[in-house]
Every structure is written in structure tokens, then in C-alpha cells.
Amino acid sequence: MGVKRSIPSSEGFDEAFSNPDIKVSTKHFLLLLKENDLGYARIGVAVRKKDIKLAVQRNKIRRKIKGSFNVNTSKLTASDHVVLVKKNITSDSAVIKKELEELWQKLEKLR
RNA sequence: UGAGCUAACUAGAUAAUCGCUCUUUUUAAGAGAGGAAAGUCCGGGCUCCAUUGGACAAGAUGCCAGGUAACACCUGGGAGACGUGAGUCUACGGAAAGUGCAGCAGAAAAUAAACCGCCUAUUAGUUAGGUAAGGGUGAAAAGGUGCGGUAAAAGCGCACCGCGUAAUUGGUAACAUUUUACGGCAUUGCAAACCCCGUCUGGAGCAAGACCAAAUAGAGGUUCUUUAGUCAGUCCUGGCUGAACCUGGGUAGGUUGCUUGAGUUUUAUGGUGACGUAAAACCUAGAUGAAUGAUUAUCCUAGACAGAACCCGGCUUACCGGUUAGCUCACUCC
């Protein structure tokens, strides 16, 4: 391994926000995809402090998204993935897990 | 048995698999969020700027003694308040330095005063004087009780109680107590109103700062030669300068600071205690779009509040429960 999977703040983030190549959304998430020329997929998670107030909750959601990304990393292409968490997010872990699976599947279909 | 008070501890556990961050002796091994990491309410360290001294302003603090690097913290003691009690709480200096405020009610709200009363003299009604016992108002009305005294009264006088001042005694002190003397009682409350007094405080903050690389243009305007600007509150003084300020423009990527520290644990010892001293052992997160998760199994009391971002000492707030020790009150039994 040893490959950095997270997107550094200096590059990528702003571009993914401003002009993404593909947008995929579910009930609670919005995925922005931007091609890169590094040869591997990268992940970035954006959670607003206003939407989820406790740091514990924010961290939990971030971890779940990253965990799910690592499981499904073989299916994904070489690009930057920015997952935006929407306002009405639930704390139910089963629902989140299901939706993330749905998200990756949708992305695969688009390809 | 029930209801409490005080002090302290704990914050699910074990195993397996797949992943994340850091370190090292790198096909592995080790370590990996809290009692509050939180609020940012105080106090420090650390870094840069200023530093010749003083005045003013501003802010903080406030019973006494001690602890500490320091504090608005802690410990012990005093005083007051609350509680049957164990105990708990307290911004607890000064109101005869000065100013201010005390609505309404009430006669009168701070140099006391006289509405209803009471008493004396006088008169047709009344008027003049004495008085603060009683009534009523209010949060607050200028000692209380008894006896004497008087026209009626009053610390007017006396006794006791309370109060103030001074001395004595105990205590390091705050303060307390006994006795003595003096004072007829003497100036109400509010300083979280202004204020006075004592003590303390230079300013800004890791987005501080340091190094490397890249980029831009050493552009235009204004002001002043002993005045102007600046030196991060103001003034004086002092230092610096051909500069200072304004307008417009450019850049902000990486490394470092970054964890060995007023550190932790154990033992001994001094102290009522906070805490100090000595010795030995140990290294215990360091990320930067930001690391602790997922799945499975077993057990129980079924897991609350909640996530480090330079680091410590406090305070405050949030919190499912559980455990231990000492003490108090009530009831019952012996």
C-alpha cells in the first residue's frame, strides 16, 4: 500500500466543487467526481459543521464513508471522489451503509 | 431498613479477520483521544515586537495565614447565613474623604420631624407652647425591659441587657473572650452607584515565529526639516528616519515549530492540610480535507456525556450508571 488515498486541500477540492465531471446523488449524499492522472482513486469527505454539530458524529460519518470507499476501491477508476453529506443525515448506521452501497453501484452503472 | 452529607475510584470486557496514523532494528513489531479532550472564564510557559524613566487612564483583585511558576485556584483558620444534624454557602476592605440615590405610601427618608394623640395656658370657635409614651405608613422611623421621675413626657436619672471607644488577656493574624474604664447611645441602607484605599498588570498571539523555493515593479500621490511620522491606550521625556503614510498591485507552496514535560509511577520523609524534599524506574497520540472503524462470537450491571490540533495549572458546564470508605438523622429489634 503506502499510497495516499485522501485529497490534499491545496489541490483537487476546489476544482471538484466548481466543475465536476460526474454528479451522483442519493437521499443523504452527493458524490462529485473529477478525473485525475495519478493512476489511483482518491477520497475526500465534506461535512458541514452547521448540519452536524457534534464532532463525534461528524467523525463517525467520515469513517463510515472512508471504510466503504476502501472496500469498493477495486471497482473505481482513477479519479477524485468528493462525498458531500447532506443536511438531513440520519444517525442510523444500517441506513447509511445501505445508501453507500447504492452510491457505488450507481456510479458503476454510469460508467 | 429508609433518607441524606463528605471524600475517592471507574467510564464495558475478551478473542479473531480486514483496514487507518506515527515510530523503529521495515516481508514484521510497538504505540494510538478525555474526565471533562468542551466552554474560552482566569493564570502561566513558549515565540515575536517594544524596553530611558515617569505621570495619567484602563482593567483586575479585596477577612487572615499558608501553598504554588502563577492565579479570579487550592488548603487551614475567623466571621456571617442556612440546615434537627453530618455539613454546606459567602465579590467578606472603606458609608464620621466627598458626591449621588432611596419611587409609592407616610407627619417625617437623614442638618430629623409633629398628622391623629397626650399635657399646660387661654378662648365662643380657637390660638400659643411643651412632648415623642401610644396609633398608622414603609424594605428601612435614631437602642430594649423594668423602676423612678413629670402637668404630660423623654437616657431626663438608675439597674440589667445590647452597642461603640480604649486598655488588658489569648492567638503569627483575621478575630475572640474576661475584666476594667469611659460614652447616655453618637450620624439608616445602597459601594455587583460614582468613588477612596491597598495590591497586581508592557502588547500581541503557533494563522506566534524560523528556514527553503517561487513571484512581483524597487509604481504613483501626499506631508515635514526641528518639525513630521513611528515605536500597538494617552501625554511628557527618550530613541529611530530621508523617511513615514495613503492608493493600487503581487504572493501565501513546502519543511519546521510538534511533543522529555512546572511529565508519570513507586518508595521514603516533613507538614493538621494544600503541597514540598530525596531516590529509583519509565517514555505514554502528534494528525494537517485531518488517524481509533467495520464484521463475527461470548459474557454482564446492556455501555451516558462526548473526539487531541503548541503545552501545562485551575474554574465552569454536560453526564447512564456502578463501587469503596467515613459520618449524620429517623424508625424497628436486641
Next chain:
RNA sequence: GUCCCCUUCGUCUAGUGGUUAGGACACCUGGUUUUCAUCCAGGCAACAGGAGUUCGACUCUCCUAGGGGACG
């Protein structure tokens, strides 16, 4: 992360420790009008929460909650 400010009827706002907490718009009721609007009269309705100081806090002090802003 550091540092500031604010919170009063449904909304926008006044408010010197003693007020029945004032005003405008909105809402409700009645009147005027053939009806509606305008206009007139009346009504409803608030000090973010909790402690403390004070005889008495919207006001002074402390804590908490919520909202907003500055520094890139």
C-alpha cells in the same frame, strides 16, 4: 484557532434601578360604507434560560443556551 457583539409582543424597534414595559405594522372585534379598501374606537400579545446583589432588576454581576460578525 483567536477576538468581539447581540437576544424585548407574530415582525421591526423604544426603554436614566421604582412604569399597568411605550410605538409602528400585522391579527381579532365593533362602527362608518350598498360592499371592499381607507378611516375611527377597542382588544390580544413580549423582557432567551438559571442563579446572585438590592427593600425592589428589562436595566447591575456571574453561568448557560441560541444567533451574528472580524482575522485567511
